[in-house]
Amino acid sequence: MGDQLKPDTSEKMRALCKKISVAHNLDAEIQEELYAHMEDKLIAYMNGDETFAEEDALILVREHFGDPSQVKALFQKVHGYDTNVRLYRRLAAAMVVTMAVSVIFDSLGITLLRLPPETLAFAPPQAVLACVYALTIVFSWLFLWRWQRRLDMGHTPWFLTWRPLYLACVIAALFFLESRTDTFFNLLYADLYANAAQRSFVAWSWNSILIIIPITMHPVFICMVWLWWCDRPPRQARAMRAAAGCWVVWSFLFSFSPAYIDTLVKRVSLWPFMPLSDVVTSITLSFTSFVAYALVACALYKAGQYTLFHKLG
Numbered sequence: 307m308g309d310q311l312k313p314d315t316s317e318k319m320r321a322l323c324k325k326i327s328v329a330h331n332l333d334a335e336i337q338e339e340l341y342a343h344m345e346d347k348l349i350a351y352m353n354g355d356e357t358f359a360e361e362d363a364l365i366l367v368r369e370h371f372g373d374p375s376q377v378k379a380l381f382q383k384v385h386g387y388d389t390n391v392r393l394y395r396r397l398a399a400a401m402v403v404t405m406a407v408s409v410i411f412d413s414l415g416i417t418l419l420r421l422p423p424e425t426l427a428f429a430p431p432q433a434v435l436a437c438v439y440a441l442t443i444v445f446s447w448l449f450l451w452r453w454q455r456r457l458d459m460g461h462t463p464w465f466l467t468w469r470p471l472y473l474a475c476v477i478a479a480l481f482f483l484e485s486r487t488d489t490f491f492n493l494l495y496a497d498l499y500a501n502a503a504q505r506s507f508v509a510w511s512w513n514s515i516l517i518i519i520p521i522t523m524h525p526v527f528i529c530m531v532w533l534w535w536c537d538r539p540p541r542q543a544r545a546m547r548a549a550a551g552c553w554v555v556w557s558f559l560f561s562f563s564p565a566y567i568d569t570l571v572k573r574v575s576l577w578p579f580m581p582l583s584d585v586v587t588s589i590t591l592s593f594t595s596f597v598a599y600a601l602v603a604c605a606l607y608k609a610g611q612y613t614l615f616h617k618l619g
Contacts (some may be wrong), residue, residue, distance in 0.1 A: 315360050320342055384479035392466070393536060393545055397552050398473045399465035400532045403449045404442075411438045411445070413489040419494045431498045438491070439524040443531065450535045454618065525596070528605035529553045537607075546607075550600040557596045 323341045351363035417440040420433060453463045465473065527552065536549035 313362060321616045358508050368465050393548060395416065395465050395473070395538050396538075397532075397549065398477060399453065399463070400450065400549075400553075401477050401556060402445050402465070402473075402480060405477075405484040406464060407449065407485050408442050409480065410485050411441045412484070412491045414438065415491050416487070416494060419491070419498060432496050435495055442487075443524065443527045446528065447534070450531065454535070458614075468520045478532055481560070488560075509528055525557060526603045526606065527559075527598040529600050530607050533607045534602060546604065552604075554593075554596045554600050556600075561596070 319341065323344060348360075348363050352360060415434050418434050453465075456463055532553045533546055534551045536545045538545070
């Protein structure tokens with residue numbers, strides 16, 4: 307088919323294909339496939355009912371494939387299954403790294419909080435909480451960033467090769483382990499925080515304001531890390547929706563720690579003295595809060611993308 311084209315037209319097509327491939331971060335195999343689609347489109351313009359000269363047909367091809375939505379639609383149609391598989395594996399990797407990092411730093415936080423009070427003076431509970439949350443966010447992103455670099459260099463990370471059963475077992479094991487360490491860390495922190503409140507109400511009030519920041523921003527930034535990790539070229543909107551939705555469900559399920567479940571069981575056991583509607587309300591508010599976090603994360607992520615695009619552009 308390429309023999310029908312002039313050499314300079316083929317060269318221009320290659321240059322256009324390379325430009326589109328760089329913009330969408332396409333590998334060599336996909337580049338060749340894209341070139342074949344472009345070549346087919348050019349021949350169709352030249353041999354259609356309304357024939358075009360080769361130069362005019364090339365202009366139409368440039369207009370067609372220069373539109374990002376057309377490229378996205380093409381790859382969604384041709385590589386829909388592969389794209390979905392890679393997205394689900396990316397989400398699995400995000401779960402694994404988030405929980406693994408959380409286990410490590412929750413354990414570090416537990417170690418610090420169990421130090422004698424006089425030793426803990428240099429690191430009050432609020433500072434420990436803030437550090438644990440901050441380090442979890444930073445190291446989760448660093449691990450994912452490193453794996454993305456390996457992908458860009460042509461390597462194949464573990465999450466693309468492991469069998470689904472292995473991934474599911476690792477996620478389940480980490481989910482169980484992290485739910486325990488997180489619960490223990492939060493209970494230990496709450497106990498120390500309550501003791502601090504009894505000693506000084508002013509200090510407790512001020513510290514209450516300070517810890518609102520890490521407690522509220524931690525889920526937002528973790529969700530943003532997931533969005534960044536899953537938002538890969540050709541940057542389909544459904545990838546962001548999948549990342550945000552999966553994060554909401556994962557976080558909601560994770561919020562049902564043993565202590566929280568025990569509280570719900572006690573409330574139900576008090577029926578009819580404790581209305582069951584309180585349990586439903588508690589669960590609804592918990593889910594709604596994670597949806598709100600995800601919406602804020604999406605808004606901040608898109609705002610950051612917009613700002614970065616205009617700075618670079």
